[in-house]
């Protein structure tokens with residue numbers, strides 16, 4: 556059984572610690588936080604040793620995985636250090652905050668031959684996987700119109716807590732790089748690579764932050780489909796993340812990972828599958844307004860897949876190359892909003908203006 560050290564014990568780190576109670580391939584072996592009080596508290600709760608620096612854990616032979624849960628703009632530094640020390644990595648989203656930092660991580664893991672696996676837990680929800688399988692099997696015909704929307708609310712106190720949220724350097728962006736990144740990853744995974752993007756962003760409801768709290772982008776996919784990506788942390792009280800995937804032979808709508816519309820020509824007449832009204836009702840609660848309201852099951856699947864990949868010597872579903880795609884897409888949105896012009900992908904470098 557692999558052992559993992561969770562690094563960063565703020566909102567999401569303790570959630571990862573809890574997930575290791577249910578994982579089959581890997582267990583918690585240590586906790587790390589620069590804040591000693593926090594590290595000691597969770598060490599007691601989960602009955603593992605605690606440390607205040609990554610370096611101490613990198614030296615330990617009984618730790619196979621470093622599970623990175625620190626502010627986003629530090630992900631690359633920790634991942635590269637772990638790769639150099641011969642450790643596998645599980646990394647929270649986003650992979651880092653610029654495409655070039657993602658490139659650094661990819662290169663480090665090519666050299667180390669250890670496994671890098673990203674967290675995009677929504678790919679592991681049942682209806683997300685069924686949607687991806689239906690599109691891949693051509694059951695929606697030619698994809699025509701697609702999109703995702705993350706209309707969430709974050710109070711000013713959310714950005715005021717901690718000194719990294721809402722900063723360019725460590726958050727990398729606002730409602731898209733931090734919150735909408737999940738929905739964007741799912742859209743790209745299901746609908747394929749993006750060819751070009753034209754976008755607007757704005758800061759409308761918050762003070763003292765360097766990033767956007769509203770963003771809207773039109774997207775052209777390589778397969779010709781057109782789409783809309785939108786996100787907000789300025790939409791009180793916040794509601795469900797929605798995906799619309801439509802084509803010449805079918806339509807699927809997801810609301811917080813559950814299918815609310817499932818109409819495929821090849822099964823016309825059958826009842827729509829998925830969560831239906833219950834999903835819609837459930838969709839108005841959760842992470843829409845509360846960053847700590849995240850479920851465990853899909854995280855457990857995501858973490859177990861990464862550990863299994865290390866054991867089997869293969870890439871996990873959310874490989875380093877896969878983790879980078881959403882960061883690249885969001886960077887293209889920021890570049891388009893900054894320049895007022897469409898941006899073609901791939902985009903391997905982008906320095907946002909201060």
Ligand SMILES: NC(=O)c1ccc[n+]([C@@H]2O[C@H](COP(=O)([O-])OP(=O)(O)OC[C@H]3O[C@@H](n4cnc5c(N)ncnc54)[C@H](O)[C@@H]3O)[C@@H](O)[C@H]2O)c1
Nearest residue numbers: 563564565566567568588589590624625626627647648717
């Ligand atoms: N997958 C999800 O649904 C999800 C949900 C929330 C957050 N996240 C991601 O998780 C990451 C952390 O977010 P959070 O909300 O938990 O942040 P947070 O500010 O609540 O916690 C970060 C913790 O990291 C510690 N830390 C900072 N630098 C460190 C270092 N060099 N070594 C060790 N510890 C260090 C801090 O002391 C703090 O305890 C972010 O990248 C965020 O985008 C993902």
